[in-house]
Each structure stands twice: as C-alpha cells, then as structure tokens.
Amino acid sequence: MRILSGIQPTGRFHWGNYFGAIRQYIALQDNEQAFYFIADLHALTTVRDPALLQEYSREAAIDLLALGLKPEQATLFRQSDVPEISELTWLLMTVTQMSLLEKCHAYKDKQAKGLAADAGLFTYPVLMAADILLYDSDKVPVGVDQVQHIEVARDIAGRFNAMYNAEALHLPEAYVVESTAKVPGTDGEKMSKSYGNTIELFQPAKKLRKRIMSIKTDSAALEDSKVPETCSVFTLYQLFADEQQQNALADRYRAGGMGYGEAKQTLYEAAMEYFAPARERREQLVANIDQVEDILQAGATRAREKGREVLDRVRAACGLSAQGQ
Numbered sequence: 310m311r312i313l314s315g316i317q318p319t320g321r322f323h324w325g326n327y328f329g330a331i332r333q334y335i336a337l338q339d340n341e342q343a344f345y346f347i348a349d350l351h352a353l354t355t356v357r358d359p360a361l362l363q364e365y366s367r368e369a370a371i372d373l374l375a376l377g378l379k380p381e382q383a384t385l386f387r388q389s390d391v392p393e394i395s396e397l398t399w400l401l402m403t404v405t406q407m408s409l410l411e412k413c414h415a416y417k418d419k420q421a422k423g424l425a426a427d428a429g430l431f432t433y434p435v436l437m438a439a440d441i442l443l444y445d446s447d448k449v450p451v452g453v454d455q456v457q458h459i460e461v462a463r464d465i466a467g468r469f470n471a472m473y474n475a476e477a478l479h480l481p482e483a484y485v486v487e488s489t490a491k492v493p494g495t496d497g498e499k500m501s502k503s504y505g506n507t508i509e510l511f512q513p514a515k516k517l518r519k520r521i522m523s524i525k526t527d528s529a530a531l532e533d534s535k536v537p538e539t540c541s542v543f544t545l546y547q548l549f550a551d552e553q554q555q556n557a558l559a560d561r562y563r564a565g566g567m568g569y570g571e572a573k574q575t576l577y578e579a580a581m582e583y584f585a586p587a588r589e590r591r592e593q594l595v596a597n598i599d600q601v602e603d604i605l606q607a608g609a610t611r612a613r614e615k616g617r618e619v620l621d622r623v624r625a626a627c628g629l630s631a632q633g634q
Contacts, residue, residue, distance in 0.1 A: 312337050312484070313446035315348040315388065318365035319355055322372050323507035324580075325500030328490040328548050334450050335377050337484075343383040344444050344612060345373065347605075350388045350395075350436060354429045370601055372510060375591035386608035388440065393616035398439040400623055404469045405435050414457060438462035441481050443616045448484040459483035475626035478619070490548060493541040495524045508545075510584065511591055521577045526569040535569075537562040542572045549579040 314334045322331065337343060349366045356362045366387060378385060388394060410416065413434045419426040441449055441462045449459050459481060466478035493499065494506025501507065508520050524542055529535050537543040537559040547555055558575060561567045594601055624630065 310342075310447045311445060312343040312448050312450065313346075313441055313444055313481075314344075314450050315346045315351070315440055316369060316373075317348045317352045318362065318369040319352050320365060320502045321368060321509045321511070323500060323502070323509050324545070324548070325492040325494070325507065327376065327510055328492050330450075330452065330486065331373070331376060333486045335373070337450055338379060338383040344446070344615075345378060345383050345385050346391075346440070346612070347385075347387045348440070351433060354427070354433060367598075367601070370605055371591060371594045371598075374594055374601065374604070375511070375587045377587070380604045380608065384608045384611045386605055386612045390605065390609035391443070391612050391616055393613060393620045394436070394439050394443055397443050397616075397620055397623060398436045400627065401435050401439055401442070401465050401469065402432065403627075404472055405438075405465050406468075409461065409464060410434055413461065414454075434458065434461045435465065438465045442466055442478050443619050444612065445479040445615070445619055446481045447479075449481050450484040450486045452486055456483045456485065469623070469626075473626040475622075477622040477626040491544055492548070493544055495520065495541075497525055497541045511588060514581065517580070518574075518577045521573050521580070522570070524573060529569075531568040532565050534565045535562040535567075540569075540572070542569060542576055546572070546576045546579060549576070549583045554579075 314337075316326075316331070334345070338345075347366050347369050349362060352362060352365070356365065370385065370387075373385065374380070410431055415433065416426050416431050419430065437458050438461055441459070442465075449462075451459060460483075463480050466480050469478055470476055494501065494504055495508065496504065496506045498504055498506060508517070512520060524545075526540060526542060527535075540562070543558065543562065546558060550558070558572065562572070
C-alpha cells in the first residue's frame with residue numbers, strides 16, 4: 310500500500326499541526342511505500358516572499374525529520390523538485406471541467422468573503438490531484454474536512470481514463486484520519502495560524518514558556534475550585550500526560566488552592582519533556598543542514614523515478630511521446 314501526504318510550508322509547525330495531523334501521518338510510514346512532500350508550489354498562493362518560502366520549506370523538512378519521519382522508510386522531498394508534477398497538472402487541466410473546480414471549498418470560501426481569487430487558487434485542486442496521481446497512490450491520509458480533495462482527484466482521473474479509453478491513472482482512496490485530539494489555541498479557539506493563537510513546536514524554551522503563560526483563563530481566584538473540563542490549559546495538558554497524571558491535575562483543579570499560573574507551569578514542563586527527543590534530533594539536523602538537503606534530493610530522485618512511469622502512461626494515452634524520446 311502506497312501512502313502519500315503533503316504539507317504546505319506556510320509557517321512554523323504548531324501543536325495543532327502535530328496532534329491534529331503530523332503525528333498520525335508519520336505513524337503510517339511503516340507501510341510498504343510512503344511519499345511525503347513539502348508542498349512549496351501550493352504555498353505560492355499565499356507566500357510571496359521568496360526567502361521566506363525557502364526558510365519555511367527548509368524548516369518543515371527539519372521538523373518532520375526531528376518528529377520521527379525516517380527517510381529510509383518514507384520518501385521525503387520538495388514538491389518543486391519534481392518537475393513531472395507540473396506537466397501532469399497541465400495534462401489533467403485539459404480534461405478538468407470548470408464546474409468541478411467552482412465547487413471546491415477554498416475558492417468558494419474566498420468568493421464568499423469578497424476576496425480576490427487568482428487562477429492559482431482556482432486551479433490548485435488540479436495540482437493537488439496531480440500530487441496524488443503521479444505516484445500511483447493507494448491511500449491519502451486526510452481529515453474529514455479534506456475528503457473532497459480526494460474525490461476531486463478521483464473524478465479527474467476517472468474522466469481522463471474514460472476520455473482516452475486507458476487505465477493510465479490509478480484511482481486513490483481517502484484514508485480518513487480520525488483525530489480525537491482537541492487542540493485549543495492561546496485564546497481558547499481552535500489552534501490555527503489564521504487566528505494568531507498558535508504554540509510553535511520548537512520555540513526556544515523561554516519563548517515557549519511565555520507563550521504558554523499567555524493562555525487565556527477565567528478569573529477564578531487562587532483559593533477557588535476550578536473546572537478542568539472547561540480550561541484550555543488542562544485540555545492541552547491532556548495531550549502530553551497519561552491518565553494518572555491527568556487525574557492528579559484534575560483533582561488539584563477541583564480542590565482549589567492552585568492558581569492557573571501553576572497549571573501553566575505544569576503544562577510547560579510536560580510539553581518540554583514530551584518533545585525533548587525531537588528537540589535534540591532537531592539540533593543535530595540544524596548542525597548538519599547539508600544532510601537534510603541530501604535527504605530531500607534523494608527523495609526527489611525516487612519520486613521522479615516513480616513519477617516518470619506514471620507520466621509516460623499518461624503521455625502515451627493522450628498521444629504524446631514518452632519522456633526522453
């Protein structure tokens with residue numbers, strides 16, 4: 310079974326990214342074949358600073374490796390290092406109906422907000438379909454709200470195969486990742502870059518502690534009994550603690566005599582302990598950045614080898630010569 314997943318480098322990874330998706334995706338790397346890519350071409354619809362895009366892409370690769378992605382098991386690469394993806398996108402565009410793209414969430418959401426939607430945003434589902442189809446992906450791990458992307462890829466692939474009476478493209482299936490982790494931001498809302506309420510995975514210790522101390526809480530006095538179930542600090546602590554630790558902190562909430570500052574300190578210490586191995590691996594990777602680039606280039610080579618096989622089938626189906634001929 311071949312797994313494929315991509316992540317956009319539009320900012321530094323935060324706790325919501327990790328517990329909501331990255332942790333589950335990395336757990337799937339033990340399958341026979343897995344492809345993971347940094348979606349820098351997709352990021353061009355929002356990141357227009359070239360130096361920043363390069364930084365985000367590099368940091369994303371370092372973070373994924375630090376968090377446990379193993380390049381000997383999973384192919385890691387930058388999307389833009391596989392030029393076959395752009396050609397396949399164009400070939401798929403020639404059979405994609407406008408009505409299909411008009412139904413896609415990102416474009417509709419921007420329209421509803423009265424924002425300008427450029428051609429890149431309008432057609433990005435085709436690029437996403439090419440990402441999926443170029444490697445004969447079997448399963449694509451997604452959240453429930455992203456299943457539409459896989460349905461679009463299947464629709465486009467099915468239309469191409471039917472139009473050219475060929476089995477050139479393999480139809481993938483969505484692997485719905487059921488994340489039970491609730492990850493509130495510092496303001497209590499869902500943690501998201503767009504809300505400015507995130508807690509980054511690899512912030513320096515002092516900055517991380519300051520960020521955690523900024524989490525909004527109610528106005529209960531130190532001596533008052535508190536309700537752990539309605540407190541964002543406790544909800545976040547549950548991500549890092551076992552059941553016994555959770556029960557112990559919940560009892561302290563209800564007993565009174567503990568301020569939220571102490572609860573936040575407990576959360577900080579738990580988070581530092583949880584990510585300590587990843588932080589150590591990250592320091593080693595940063596000190597040997599050439600190794601990271603070597604991993605990305607080796608991954609791109611493997612991705613291109615598979616991509617050429619698929620693209621040659623597609624080119625042949627629609628009457629173009631195979632690559633290199």
